[in-house]
Amino acid sequence: MKKMWGGRFTKTTDTRVxxxxSSLSFDKRLYKQDIKGSIAHTKMLVKTGIISREEGAQIIKGLVEIRDEIEKGKFPFRTEYEDIHMNIEKRLIEKIGPVGGKLHTARSRNDQVTLDVHLYMKEEISLILEMIxxxxxVLVEKAAENIYTIMPGYTHLQRAQPVSLGHHLMAYYNMLERDYQRFKDCYDRTDMMPLGAGALAGTTFPIDREYTAKVLGFSKIYENSIDAVSDRDFIMEFLAASAILMTHxxxxGEELVxxxxxxxxxxxxxxxxTTxxxxxxxxxxxxxxxxxxxKSGRVFGNLMALLAVMKSLPLAYHTDMQEDKERLFDTLDTVKACLKVMPPMIASMKIKKENMEKAAKGDFTNATDVADYLVRKGMPFRYAHEVVGKMVLYCLEKGKDLYSLTLKELKSFSDSFEDDIMDYISLQNCVKSRKSLGGTAFEEVEKAVNKxxxxxxxxxxPLDEKICV
Structure with a gap:
């Protein structure tokens, strides 16, 4: 099989090679972006007079027909053509003759493939933002339903202080907001057009990169041709943002388990x-x-794999970079699958409020509030901490909790205790009294939910595509 680049070679490529x-098995999912980029490139070639209007019309017609063939499952994919780019170009020449060979004027597969990935990722990041x-x-509405549901808050997986379940859920809302902003920032650095960089040095043809960028909906253009074809930062950044999202x-997921x-x-x-x-x-x-x-582990692995691929690569393009797409596609599929299944799982889960509240009453979760009570009576916090620590030890030895101590027992630890102590350290008061900004007080959680x-x-x-080719 004669290769499109075979002029310099005297032997055919070994089938094992x-x-x-071949990257066709995974990069064929870029067919829409590849055709979209080729149509825009063709329009630019016509605009600049590099090819005629008639030739441009033939090429675009052929590309549209190829897109239809692929979508109808009738396209003859051939592994020997290496990738989606060469498969489409070869098919174009079969359909419209030698004029199809003019499509590749003033571009290289190096800038073509990275253009496809940029276009693909812009669409995918926009979708991920919608899913986040x-x-x-869902989290906000579940939190709204459980503002007054009290549960134990944990540190070191030990019961620590009582909190609102709504407050706990809103913590995940805020994590996801940071994820949203990270992906949005990643989009900004993905929204750059590399086409026109050629193999690495640009082109001798009078191309109009600004026009191509406008047609394709890019807000920025790579200003250095070497950087344009060798940059995979935007993919690494996406994988990093995905890894953080999957951590959250x-x-x-662990808490649900x-x-x-x-x-x-x-x-x-x-x-x-469930199963x-x-x-x-x-x-x-x-x-x-x-x-x-x-599945978080596979996303972490994809990030580390691409970092390892890119480490120490000299400029500009190397076939090593072909390894980026499987890492990218797997991460995209994994992240979207998780974001698709988790919201309805959270929305449909049943909250066992009585069990949460019962747990919140255990293990002296109101101990800090007892110390705060003593501080309000004038005792230094460090001393109050020590006093309450001794009270907890006493309770453990007697099989009691702080709620069950008599006033006489309380005064044996400090004369500062009065009859109002039990109201002060009630479960409801422990939660509602934490009114500091961002605290778990019911009114603060309600404010956070409404905001x-x-x-x-x-x-x-803001990332929906505005311009279509």
């Missing part, structure tokens, strides 16, 4: 988001949450 070097926003809305989803156990029994996941056991009839397993937790609702309603995805 063809199989080894949708998940945020994994943390939430823990909370759904009999030991915690804080929630019950809906049957439609059973092949041997144990009683089992209801949180497989979805576990898979989200597990988030207004923000999400007013925020539109």
């Amino acid at each position: 063809e199989m080894f070097t 926003a949708a998940f945020q809305k 989803l994994s943390r939430l 823990l909370w759904s156990t009999s030991e915690f029994s804080f929630i019950e996941l809906d049957d439609s988001f 059973g056991s092949s041997i144990m009839p009683q089992k209801k397993n949180p497989d979805v949450a576990e898979l989200v937790r597990g 988030a609702r207004v923000y999400l309603e007013s925020r539109e995805n």
